[in-house]
Amino acid sequence: MKKRKVLSLYLCLALTMTGCQFPFQKEKPSYTAQTEDVSSEELSWENMGMSEEDATYAALDYLSTMSVEEKVGQLFVVNLELLDPDQGKYYEHRKVTDAMRENLEKYHPGGVILFSRNIAKRKQTRRLIDQLQAGSQIPLLVTVDEEGGDVARVGSNSRMKTSTFPTMEEIGATEDANYVYNMGRTIGRDIGTLGFNVDFAPVADVRTSELNQEIGSRSFGDDPDKVSELVTAFVTGLEEVNISSTLKHFPGQGSSEGDTHQGSVNIDNSIASLRKTDFKPFEAGIKAGADFIMVSHISVSEVTESNEPASMSELIMTTILRDELGFEGLVVTDAMDMASITEKYSPQEAAYNAFQGGADLILMPEDLEEAYQAILTAVQEEDISQERLDNTVLRILQLKFQRGIMSLEDLARISESAAPAPSPTALATVMPTGKNRRKKSRGGSGKGSVRNQ
Secondary structure (H helix, E strand, O other), X not given: OHHHHHHHHHHHHHHHHOOOOOOOOOOOOOOEOOOOOOOOOOOOHHHOOOOHHHHHHHHHHHHOOOOHHHHHHOOEEEEHHHHXXXXXXXXXXXXXXXXXXXXXXXXXXXXXXXXXXXXOOHXXXXXXXXXXXXXXXXXXXXXXXXXXXXXXXXXXXXXXXXXXXXXXXXXXXXXXXXHHHHHHHHHHHHHHOOOOOEEOOOEOOOOOOOOOOOOHHHOOOOOHHHHHHHHHHHHHHHXXXXXXXXXXXXXXXXXXXXXXXXXXXXXXXXHHHHHHHHHHHHHHHHHHOOOEEEEOOOEOHHHHOOOOOHHHOHHHHHHHHHHHOOOOOEEEEOOOOOHHHHOOOOHHHHHHHHHHHOOOEEEOOOOHHHHHHHHHHXXXXXXXXXXHHHHHHHHHHHHHHXXXXXXXXXXXXXXXXXXXXXXXXXXXHHOOOOXXXXXXXXXXXXXXXXXXX
């Protein structure tokens, strides 16, 4: 099976390198393939991380060595302006500064997100990501919004020499799942060779309102079954080349008529309506093995009986997403610096409410210092339990080991200061169940089982 996957991957690469397109029918959307040569080592399946079981043991070992401050830091995914705020909110940071290094060491963020303004050329982007990783004691999730179509932070820059695609609306009209699968693989390969390991894609929203502008052409369409099929294909393509996928924006905002970037947005969908339409692509993506789900800032007042954003709602994130839909991966908020959050909540309130509601990762808080301190203080004062914090950080670390972002070398580096192993009772609560997770083993790093080290 592994040989067939590798052969398929090399065939895909060969087609791109020779300037050929995938063999889609003429009436299907086309894309421009501009990817430069990629070494076989960069695409090796042997470098794709650990099995779920080994990753769990490795994560437990690493977790036992971490300070509370390090654990809290892992909850945040930050843009570069938060690491170096001296130049303002939208400065074109394209290299690592001393302030970034200091704040990576101070806050220990779980990940970073790059935007078009940070991505100028291939070598510059690789160097930027390499330096960010070098400056972080705990390897980073390196994320990007690379949906294809209108939202492509890398692909929209011709100097990056990566593939470009039509809008998801155009692609959805063709109902060609094979195209979307190959698109996911291509996007994953393109961004993976630059150093990214998480794609905040695909959009799983079913666009049921023509007045919806925030999602617009980013959605595959208005048919939940067709959207589900294409979301599944995108997720499968991305994760087969070892890039984590993200289903967004739960619980589904395709019927909204406002823009959460500009202010509060409420949809009046009933739970029955959400289950019939909006949840379907998310359920399909979960079954396909999506690593992340991004939760929107919309409110669903008919369901929650309040105007609380979904990104802070325990009912939405825990009762529905975790318990009802069975999602076991990482829940990340939409960007917390959007007006729908900042006009009502302080950075402290937003971070605290999101984490208490069930989020694992807090994306782009308006103020990192304030958000970080709010969570840290709540843990120190036992308002947030150590168990709650540990469970979330364990999920984050487990994914990092599974994806090869962290390795046995990271364990070896901290082995001298390792604390006693967790008790059998604690271990039993976090052992992988296999439910709704990717079915294939990631193989290994070629360095043996974690339990034998």
